[in-house]
Each structure stands twice: as structure tokens, then as C-alpha cells.
Amino acid sequence: MKKNIRQRLTGKASLVGLLLIFIFPFALVVYQLIAEIDVGIDFAQKERLGIEYNQSLRKLLEPLVEYRRLSHDYLSVDRDLKAKLAHQQSQLAAEIYSIDTLDQQLGATLKTTAQWTAFKKQWQALKNQTSTLNSQESFDAHTVLINDGVSLILHVGDTSNLITDPVLDSYYLMDAVVTKLPPAIETTARVRDLNTDMARDSKITADEKAEITILSSSIKSPNEAVHRGMQVAYGFNSVLRNKLKANVDQSFTATNEFLELINQQRMSGQRVAIPQGDYFLAGTKAINAQFKLYDQVSPTLDKLLKERINRFTRKKYYILSFSLLVLGTISYVFWAFAQSLTKRQQSEKALRQAEEKYRRIFENAIHGIFQTTPEGHYLSANPALSRIYGYSSVEELIADLTNIEQQLYVSKNRRSEFQRLIQEHDVVSDFESQIHGKDGTLIWISENARAVRDGNGALLYYEGTVQDITPRKQAEEALRRSQQRLLFHLEHTSLAVIEWNLDFEVVEWNPAAEAIFGYTKSEAIGHHAAGLIVPESAKNHVNQVWQALLSQRGGTRSTNDNFTKDGRIITCDWYNTVLLDNNNNVIGVTSLVNDITEREQAKAELRQAKEAAEMANRAKSQFLANMSHELRTPLNAIIGYSEMLQEEAEDVEQEDFIPDLQKIHAAGQHLLGLINDILDLSKIEAGRMELYLETFDISAMAEDVVTTIQPLVEKNQNSLHVDCANNLGFMYADLTKVRQSLFNLLSNACKFTKQGTITLTVSRGSVGEREMGGGGDG
Structure with a gap:
């Protein structure tokens, strides 16, 4: 067994070793080829980034050159150019903003951020100083700024690999847009502006003539270099001739015409013989032709680089495809060779795995x-x-x-x-x-x-x-029992349980609903509420209420009048709640209905009884008022006559009658007070009885009560015993109410006592104590 295992391992090791001996050198060669292609792709990609950045700088260069001329003219001869200057500033601001965005993306790669930031600061300072400079200072400062922009273009050419482009056609196109055209454009514009100023003054100095001669050579040399380089590029890539020749020739001719005009002026001495407008037009024509050539060459160069990248990419894919094909072929041969050795092992392993898998499933199911x-x-x-x-x-x-x-x-x-x-x-x-x-x-x-x-x-x-x-x-089973209980409750509850569909038609109708409304279940199922328990004439209104109910998610409660089968009108409490399916959609409504007709009738009867009681109370009050009036009239006469008789008895000195007359007068006054209290019953019922507080002598009040009650004491052959000291002190209370309380107590004692003794005891203490004693039969 061990020998077989060693033989199988040795055979596999030999196959793997043969495969690795071939694969390692092959993979190394393929890797180097692909790495070299990737370098070329990355090189060209970086060149394209430089073209993109320089194209934005070229868009800035054109308005900046024009702004230099306008600023010079504005400060020297024409103050009406202020609006054009403002427009040119807006255009420059837009181009600067565009380059800012691009620099955020490419600045780190092309190492332009520092120079671009310095350029912006220089421009901002120059823009702020425009009004403080003279025309020549402004022109010189703008020239420095433009040259910084040209230097930035050259810097991008260095950092983006453009300057080291390895292909002949793309190299000369790069040479034109990076090293030749930008400085030539700036110099052409400067010479145009200088010659225009000299033509305006109609004279030229020797120094100015020398400066123009030097600048002219700075235009002529790159112009000829561009033309010569393009001829070489045409020879390497004939497609470029059809795309670029017209613009190359136009730029070359326009620039030479401008240089010829300058040369004529140089030969004419110190007096400017050529009109100012001719200088300006010829120079502008040359500048526009140079910009136009730049705009044609730059995208053509980008296209060449893109095509080079595509060629590299296709070559890379060809190599990868060939490599994969070779590896696939070798792998297949290896697999076919090894298959005979491993097939049995794989079959045995698969069988063991299947058995183990089945066993795990069997054991763990x-x-x-x-x-x-x-x-x-x-x-x-x-x-x-x-x-x-x-x-x-x-x-x-x-x-x-x-x-x-x-x-x-x-x-x-x-x-x-x-x-x-x-x-x-x-x-x-x-x-x-x-x-x-x-x-x-x-x-x-x-x-x-x-x-x-x-x-x-x-x-x-x-x-x-x-x-x-x-x-x-x-x-x-629990669900079945629950359903049985629910059905039992539905069948035996006193509340009507009604289920409606979305059209307000009856779906379920329990026995309580039959009892309340009179319809059997078979009569109610499928019928609309209108015509069943509400009038048919109210169907539209009922439908509106129904739709409002369906739009709610909670329950609603209401009290309504409904009709029964026999036409009776009953009052019902309704509790309605919508039924929802699993998707929270409304599928119907369930209503619980309670017949409260008898309760409402009882409420009505109670209201009627309350109204009758209130009416009786008002009648009672009216009766008491009338009665007290009828009693008070003769009582006032008695009190008045008793006072007259008392005065007359005093006048005739009949002292024996005076105590009796005083008793009559006191009893009349007390009775009059009682009648007045009758009129206050309504106040008592309302809980608003008023007290009239005063300070009075307790002994005198008790003596007055005893004198008044004496006739009642003697009526039932009773005797009254009074235990009251003469100096008990004073009380602060309602004298009438205190006296009435004592009088009521003594009156009751006299009424229910016969041939007995009634005792009134008045004494002082922490709490006033009053005792009544009675004897005899009562």
C-alpha cells in the first residue's frame, strides 16, 4: 500500500516538474513583453495628459495676448476700451477656473500646481495694478506673465513625456505645439503691437529697430522649424499631409508675409512708411493662423497617441491570447497525461466523499x-x-x-x-x-x-x-377550538356582529343582528345597507360615509337611527373597524351594533321628569312667596298694635299689661323672622344661605328664648327649668339662627312632652354644651 502511494506521488511530482520547467521560462518572457508594452501605454497616456493640460493653457494664451494689447491701448490712447477689457477679464476668469479644475486632477502627476499657483497670483496682482501703471509698464508686465504661461507649457511637455516622444511623426507634432508655436505666437503678438505703436507715432528709433530685428528672428526660426518638421512628419506618415498641410502652409505664409512687412520697415530708415492698420492686420492674420495651426496639430497628436495606445493594447492582448493558448495546450496535454494516473484515485475519493456526505446527512438530518x-x-x-x-x-x-x-x-x-x-x-x-x-x-x-x-x-x-x-x-386543534369559541360568542352575544364587503354589502350576520333588525341571515346576506337598515333615499350619503370609513385604519364609533324589517326606527351604537389582508389592503369592515333604543327612551323620560321637578320647584317657590306675603301683612299689624298698646299702657301706667304685650311683640318679631326665612328656602337649596354675624349677650338671648317659649311649655302642662348664669359672656354669631335653633329644640321638647319638666342648661366650656332635659309622659 505504501509502495503504491509512493509510486503515485513520484509520478505526479515528475509531471509537475516537467510542466514547471516549461512554464517558468515561458511566463518570464511573456511577463517582460507585457511589462514593456505597459510601459509604452503608460508613457503615451501621460503624453495625452500633457496635451490636455496644454490645450487649456493655449485657450488661456489667446485672450491673454489680446488683453495685453487692449490694456496698452486703454492706458495710452483709447479710454473707451474699458468695456472690452471687462469682457476680456471675464473670459480670462472662465479659462482660469477651467484650468483650476484640471490642475486639481492632473497637478500632482504633471507637477504643475506650484507654477500654476504662482501664475494666478501674478495675474491677480497685475489685474489689481492696471490702473496704476502706464502703458509701457503694463505691456512689459503682461509680457512677463505671457512668457510664464509659455514656460508652463514647456514644463508640461517635460513632465508629461511629450518632449521625449519616440515616434517620428508624433515627435514633430509635439515639437510644434510644445516648443515652437507657443513662443512664436507670443513674439508675433509682441512685434505686432510694437510696430503698431511705432506706426502710430510715425517714427522708429535705432533701439526699437534693433529690438524688432531680434524679435523677428525669434519668429522666423520657429516658423521655419515647424514647416520643416511637418515635411518630415508627412514623409513618415502620409495621412498627416491631408489633415495638416493646408493649415501649415497658411501659418507659414501668413507669418512670412508679416516678417516681410517688418523687413520693409527696417529698410526704410527712421520714418515709418507703412500704415498702422497694415501692421495690425498682417500681425493679427499671422497670429490667428498660428493659433489655428495649434488647434489642428494638438488633437491630431492626441489621436496619434491614442492609436499608439490601441496598438500597444492589441499587441498586449495578442501576446496574452497566444500565451493562454500555449498554456492551455500544455495544460491539456498535462491533464490528459495525468488523467490516466488520477482517474482511479479521483473515483475512489469521490466515492468516499459521497459516502461521508450521505452519512453526515443521514446522521444529522x-x-x-x-x-x-x-x-x-x-x-x-x-x-x-x-x-x-x-x-x-x-x-x-x-x-x-x-x-x-x-x-x-x-x-x-x-x-x-x-x-x-x-x-x-x-x-x-x-x-x-x-x-x-x-x-x-x-x-x-x-x-x-x-x-x-x-x-x-x-x-x-x-x-x-x-x-x-x-x-x-x-x-x-387550538385554532379549531378558538374558532369554536369565537363562533359561540358570535352566536350568543347580545351585540349584532355584521361584516361588510367593500361595496357595503352584508357578508356575515349573527343571531343578535337578526334579533335587532328583524332580518334573517339569508335575507340580509348580499344586500346593501341602504334599503336594509337605512333608507334607500340616503344611499348616496351613506356611500360617501362608507368611502371615508374605508380610508381610515383605526376604529370609528357613532350613534345612528336605523330601520328594522317591520319599519320601526331604533337607535343603535355602532363601532366599525376595517379588515386588512396580509399586504395591509382593506378587504372589508366589521361592525359591532348595540340597540340602545330603550336606554335613549329612559334618558328622554328622565329629562321630562327633571323638567317636571324643576317646574314643581318653581311652583313651590311661588307658593311660599305668596304664603309669606299673606302671613306677613296681618303679622305686621299685630306687631304694630302690640307696640301701640305697650306705649298706651305705659302712658296710663298699667304696668301689669306691659310684660304680656312685650311677649306678644317678641313672639311677633320671631314669627316675622321665620316668615322671612321661608323666603330664603331657595337660597338654602342653592347652598347660598347668608349669615349676619354680630356680638350678643348669651344670657339675654337665653332669657328672651325662654320668655317666648313659655306659652308652649304651659300648653301641655309642662314646667321649664332654666340653668343659666347671668354673666356667661358674649357670642359672635348670627343671633337669629342661634335663637331659632334653641327655639326649635324647645318647641320639639314642648310638643312631645306632657306634664313633665323641660330643662335648659347654658354654660361655658371649650366647646359650647347645650343640654335639654325632659320629664313626664313625653
Whole structure:
């Protein structure tokens, strides 16, 4: 065994070694080729970044050259150019903003940020100083700024690989847009502006003539170099001739014409013989032709670089494809060679893996898995099945269950039904049965099984799965009982339970609804509420209320008048709530209805009784007022006559009558007070009885009460005993109410006592104490 393993390992090692001997050198060559191509692609990509940056600088250079001329003219001869200067400043600001955005992207790669920032600061300072400079200072300062821009173009050419372009045609195009045209454009514009000024003055100095001669050579040399370089590029790439020749020739001719005009002026002495306008037009024509050539050459160069990148990319893909093809071929040969050695090993390994996988599935399945004989013996089972049946191990299950039909199923015919279904269909699905667990508990299971047969169709055994569905069956039973309870409540509740569909038609109608509205369930189902329990004439209004209800998500409560089958009008409390499906869509409404007609009638009767009581109370008050008036009139006469008789008795000195008359007068006053209190009953009922507080002598008040009550004491042959000291002090209270209280107590004692003794005791203490004593029969 070990020898076979060593032989297999040695064979594999030899194959791998042969493959590596070939692959390593091949991969190294391919890697170097691709790396070289990637360098070329990166080189050209960086050149394109430089072209993009310089194109933005060229867009800035043109308005900057024009701004130099306008500033010079504005400060020297023409103050009306202020609007043009402002417009030119706006254009320059836009171009500067564009370059700012580009510099944020490319500045780190092209190393331009420092120079560009310095350029912007120089421009800002120059713009702010324009009004303080003279024309020549302004011209010189702008020239310095333009030259800085040209230097930035040259810097980008250096940092973007443009200056070292390796292909002949693209190199001369680069030479034109990076090193030749930008300085030539600046110099041409400067010479144009200088000659225009000299033509305006109609004279030229020797120094100016020398300066123009030097500047002219700075124009002529790059102009000829560009023309010569383009001829070389045409020869290398004939396609460029058709694209560029017209603009190259136009720029070359226009520049030479401008140089010839300058040369004529140089030969004419110190007096300017050529008109100012001719200088300006010729110079402007040359500048425009140079800019136009730049705008033609720059995108053409970018296109050449893009085509070079595409060629590199295609070459890279060709190499990669060829490499993959070679590697694929070698790999296939290696695989075919090794296949004969590894096929058996792979088959054995796959078989072991399949067995292990099946064993893991079998052992770890959450459902029971079994194989049984047609006679009812278990051939195999997994741990999940033993757990479902309540056994501690598979071995115990197989040993104990030797007759499935007799030992397992609760229903003795269930195994026969299982076998019949498999005999007919070869499979059985969702076969639900109740079985005995090991400990005798009842378990619900669901079986899925199939018949396994031999080549001749003879039945070998059954195999399948078992799922414990006891919790589901218990839930179903709980749900059934819950539904029964709910149905019982619906059938026996005193509240009408009505279910409506979205069209406000009855879907459910319980017995309480039958009792309240008079319609049987069959009569109500499918009918609209309008015409059933509300008038047909109110159908439109009812539909509006119904649609508003459907738009809500909570419950609503209302009290409405409804019609019964026999036409009676009843008052009902309604509680409505919408029914929602699983997607939260409204599918109907359920209403709980309570007939409150009798309660409302009772409320109405109670209101009527209250109104009658209030009316009786008002009548009572009116009666008391009338009665007190009728009593007060003669009583005032008695009090008045008693006072007159008392005065007359005093005048005639009949002292014996005076005490009796005083008693009559005091009793009349007391009775008058009582009548006045009758008028205050309404105040008492409202809880607003008023007290009139005063300070009075207690002994005198008690003596006055005793004098007044004396006739009542004697009426039932009673005697009154008074225990009251003469100097008890004073009380701060309502004298009338205190006296009335004592009088009421003594009156009651006199009324219910016969031939007895009534005792009134008045004394001082922490709390006033009053005692009444009675004797005799009462």
C-alpha cells in the first residue's frame, strides 16, 4: 500500500516538474513583453495628459495676448476700451477656473500646481495694478506673465513625456505645439503691437529697430522649424499631409508675409512708411493662423497617441491570447497525461466523499430517515427517527420495533393503508398518522416514502422520511377550538356582529343582528345597507360615509337611527373597524351594533321628569312667596298694635299689661323672622344661605328664648327649668339662627312632652354644651 502511494506521488511530482520547467521560462518572457508594452501605454497616456493640460493653457494664451494689447491701448490712447477689457477679464476668469479644475486632477502627476499657483497670483496682482501703471509698464508686465504661461507649457511637455516622444511623426507634432508655436505666437503678438505703436507715432528709433530685428528672428526660426518638421512628419506618415498641410502652409505664409512687412520697415530708415492698420492686420492674420495651426496639430497628436495606445493594447492582448493558448495546450496535454494516473484515485475519493456526505446527512438530518421491510421490520434508521419515537438510540429502536403495524400505529389498519398506497403509486406523500411513542405518548407524524425494487421489479424494501407534526396538530386543534369559541360568542352575544364587503354589502350576520333588525341571515346576506337598515333615499350619503370609513385604519364609533324589517326606527351604537389582508389592503369592515333604543327612551323620560321637578320647584317657590306675603301683612299689624298698646299702657301706667304685650311683640318679631326665612328656602337649596354675624349677650338671648317659649311649655302642662348664669359672656354669631335653633329644640321638647319638666342648661366650656332635659309622659 505504501509502495503504491509512493509510486503515485513520484509520478505526479515528475509531471509537475516537467510542466514547471516549461512554464517558468515561458511566463518570464511573456511577463517582460507585457511589462514593456505597459510601459509604452503608460508613457503615451501621460503624453495625452500633457496635451490636455496644454490645450487649456493655449485657450488661456489667446485672450491673454489680446488683453495685453487692449490694456496698452486703454492706458495710452483709447479710454473707451474699458468695456472690452471687462469682457476680456471675464473670459480670462472662465479659462482660469477651467484650468483650476484640471490642475486639481492632473497637478500632482504633471507637477504643475506650484507654477500654476504662482501664475494666478501674478495675474491677480497685475489685474489689481492696471490702473496704476502706464502703458509701457503694463505691456512689459503682461509680457512677463505671457512668457510664464509659455514656460508652463514647456514644463508640461517635460513632465508629461511629450518632449521625449519616440515616434517620428508624433515627435514633430509635439515639437510644434510644445516648443515652437507657443513662443512664436507670443513674439508675433509682441512685434505686432510694437510696430503698431511705432506706426502710430510715425517714427522708429535705432533701439526699437534693433529690438524688432531680434524679435523677428525669434519668429522666423520657429516658423521655419515647424514647416520643416511637418515635411518630415508627412514623409513618415502620409495621412498627416491631408489633415495638416493646408493649415501649415497658411501659418507659414501668413507669418512670412508679416516678417516681410517688418523687413520693409527696417529698410526704410527712421520714418515709418507703412500704415498702422497694415501692421495690425498682417500681425493679427499671422497670429490667428498660428493659433489655428495649434488647434489642428494638438488633437491630431492626441489621436496619434491614442492609436499608439490601441496598438500597444492589441499587441498586449495578442501576446496574452497566444500565451493562454500555449498554456492551455500544455495544460491539456498535462491533464490528459495525468488523467490516466488520477482517474482511479479521483473515483475512489469521490466515492468516499459521497459516502461521508450521505452519512453526515443521514446522521444529522432533523427529520427521521428509515428503511423497512414489507413485513414491518426496520432495516436502518437515523438518530432523528429514534428521537422522534422517544428511543435513546437507533439500536434500541430497531431492537424494540419488530412489528410496525402492531406496535407503532394507533390505528391498526394504518400500516395496511400505507402499503396499499405504495403498491398503487410506488410512492406515498404526506401520510399523516398517530403513533405510540416509547413512553406511551401519542405522536403525530407525516411520512414520505417510496418502494425500492430490484431489476425484475420485485419489492425489496421501503425507504423514506418521517416528520414530527405534533406541534402543528396541536396548533390546528387550538385554532379549531378558538374558532369554536369565537363562533359561540358570535352566536350568543347580545351585540349584532355584521361584516361588510367593500361595496357595503352584508357578508356575515349573527343571531343578535337578526334579533335587532328583524332580518334573517339569508335575507340580509348580499344586500346593501341602504334599503336594509337605512333608507334607500340616503344611499348616496351613506356611500360617501362608507368611502371615508374605508380610508381610515383605526376604529370609528357613532350613534345612528336605523330601520328594522317591520319599519320601526331604533337607535343603535355602532363601532366599525376595517379588515386588512396580509399586504395591509382593506378587504372589508366589521361592525359591532348595540340597540340602545330603550336606554335613549329612559334618558328622554328622565329629562321630562327633571323638567317636571324643576317646574314643581318653581311652583313651590311661588307658593311660599305668596304664603309669606299673606302671613306677613296681618303679622305686621299685630306687631304694630302690640307696640301701640305697650306705649298706651305705659302712658296710663298699667304696668301689669306691659310684660304680656312685650311677649306678644317678641313672639311677633320671631314669627316675622321665620316668615322671612321661608323666603330664603331657595337660597338654602342653592347652598347660598347668608349669615349676619354680630356680638350678643348669651344670657339675654337665653332669657328672651325662654320668655317666648313659655306659652308652649304651659300648653301641655309642662314646667321649664332654666340653668343659666347671668354673666356667661358674649357670642359672635348670627343671633337669629342661634335663637331659632334653641327655639326649635324647645318647641320639639314642648310638643312631645306632657306634664313633665323641660330643662335648659347654658354654660361655658371649650366647646359650647347645650343640654335639654325632659320629664313626664313625653
